């Protein structure tokens with residue numbers, strides 16, 4: 106075995122974007138976003154690349170913009186636990202992570218579906234706990250409405266704790282013990298129908314960068330899916346390689362520092378930012394490709410849409426190739442519904458105007474320049490070096506790769522970058538265990554009760 | 555056309571391989587579909603998840619999990635069933651059921667147990683809203699209009715604005731319309747409160763009765779009720795549901811069971827005898843027009859499904875009563891049911 110304990114190992118996961126402006130659907134290689142074969146291809150590629158897990162985001166209502174459904178992005182998605190169970194049939198080791206909202210589900214049912222996935226996949230299930238923040242989504246559910254941020258996180262925390270009580274209610278010997286949970290959000294009792302699953306507890310992931318989100322992650326999560334940890338950047342801030350490394354290190358240090366309070370060790374929580382990668386045969390080639398992808402992702406219509414989301418105003422009279430509006434956004438006015446709004450829009454607008462002025466950018470150019478996630482752009486060697494450098498510098502424990510093409514947007518990375526990471530001992534050359542916990546180097550959960 | 559289906563329930567089995575084996579066996583027997591029962595009241599995995607796991611490991615057989623409508627979210631349920639249709643490429647069904655006990659209610663802590671009458675009325679509402687949500691995307695809603703950057707035609711997505719007695723849903727669904735348009739809905743129509751919901755919403759109604767005359771009577775009533783609800787009764791298949799114990803040799807019909815016919819037990823009508831006699835019974839009930847098909851629950855899951863597939867099915871095929879191959883690829887194809895028209899097509903959102 107070629108284990109090199111000196112080198113910090115990188116964790117890699119694959120995201121199936123499915124919706125939003127990460128995809129480039131004008132590209133003829135872009136295949137259906139809903140058919141099973143697309144999911145199958147991307148998952149098999151991730152497993153060929155020995156990735157830790159395959160990751161699906163969630164949205165429970167198509168976004169609406171100025172009335173009807175927003176029509177510039179892919180808006181349809183399958184229900185993810187169902188897809189992941191099907192993917193368990195066509196993969197053997199790959200972890201399978203579903204994003205499921207804690208606000209519009211109930212612990213008994215969700216804990217059962219997650220435990221089922223863990224059984225059927227032989228210990229590969231993960232749950233990304235999100236807390237939907239918009240009222241629009243609530244209109245589809247029995248509980249209706251929505252919760253404010255504080256309540257969303259207390260419900261999510263109690264939800265996870267309750268699920269763990271259920272997962273602990275069967276002994277490893279297969280004896281079911283009655284449970285009873287009484288808290289502010291849930292008052293339930295009975296017997297759980299599923300025996301203890303291979304991982305004991307499916308892996309818990311958290312996404313959400315706010316202070317509440319970080320605290321929640323430190324207290325309960327196994328993995329953080331970070332938006333701007335190592336790389337992305339807060340909306341409106343202009344990115345440089347150095348600033349994103351610094352931002353990543355700060356985020357990483359902040360979240361890991363919070364662990365001690367909960368009696369948890371540094372390695373008990375992995376931080377994996379979502380990033381994109383663009384490869385080229387030369388640095389210039391890669392840069393050109395990256396620019397072209399951003400242009401394709403940001404059509405003139407998409408640029409205006411993005412601006413309208415920040416300004417809260419109809420800007421259809423504006424020319425995407427002209428200057429930004431010179432007035433301030435309308436605060437708290439939701440022109441787009443169903444999308445999590447992050448950050449103070451007035452501050453974002455100010456930064457964008459400053460950026461546009463400094464560089465002489467049009468609306469579309471500004472959106473291209475300021476928007477988008479952290480990208481690693483370069484030759485396979487340069488990208489491997491950089492990913493490794495971010496992980497060694499403790500700006501991340503690894504990455505969730507968000508390809509811009511479905512379904513074969515990962516093929517090139519797996520063929521060209523993974524071998525280089527393996528060569529330098531920074532990435533596994535085979536799966537050493539069969540469960541997702543073992544891929545992530547996480548201990549089996551202690552059974553309570 | 556005769557239809558056959560079987561249950562793949564296996565108490566205390568939690569690994570995928572056993573379910574895949576049974577479903578493949580059923581597919582080998584060219585059965586229309588397999589069912590997997592589910593309840594929060596006794597140990598067992600989530601049935602829809604199990605059949606999703608089975609989907610890529612099979613090719614033709616229909617997959618029909620039980621999903622309760624009582625403590626679940628209608629929006630999530632319809633999305634999961636639609637997704638089962640996507641991952642199985644048009645082979646999904648959904649057996650609607652209700653959760654009547656206080657014990658099940660305590661697992662959720664949101665409401666108390668309610669009478670079956672009320673729960674089946676709600677199940678009907680869930681069936682209704684599910685169909686609307688499946689239709690909330692028109693089939694050709696997805697476009698790729700590169701010049702305008704539009705990915706969907708927003709006029710082809712629809713709010714459903716459903717107001718039920720205990721829930722409301724605005725829509726549209728997040729899942730595009732599934733391959734079958736509407737996955738196949740199955741309801742056990744044996745009991746009174748369920749029967750009305752079945753007549754109104756089911757594609758396949760199961761009836762647990764011990765003789766052909768009773769089956770025929772229920773079928774007549776279901777068809778009449780369906781017509782009263784404005785449906786074409788030919789869009790409703792009625793299956794006799796029997797427990798099948800085929801362990802007693804080729805022709806060992808138990809004396810006293812009415813010449814080998816089923817007898818009523820606490821678990822439901824039980825057929826006990828050999829595969830040959832079962833073929834005889836199936837041919838005779840079907841021939842008399844009492845039923846469109848059968849749903850058989852093997853008493854010993856592996857053994858009896860094997861005997862059904864290797865014994866009863868070839869006999870029925872030999873007599874020209876049952877198909878020898880799947881002529882279509884979707885569950886609707888197997889059942890001879892048309893793909894439903896979209897109720898919103900042509901309407902502006």
Ligand SMILES: Cc1cc2nc3c(=O)[nH]c(=O)nc-3n(C[C@H](O)[C@H](O)[C@H](O)COP(=O)(O)O)c2cc1C
Nearest residue numbers: 162163204235236237312313314315318330331332
């Ligand atoms: C990287 C990242 C990914 C997220 N993915 C989802 C998602 O798939 N579905 C969802 O409903 N919310 C998603 N969220 C939203 C969070 O769960 C959370 O609701 C949101 O960030 C607001 O929480 P906050 O107040 O902690 O920022 C994501 C957030 C981040 C940062």
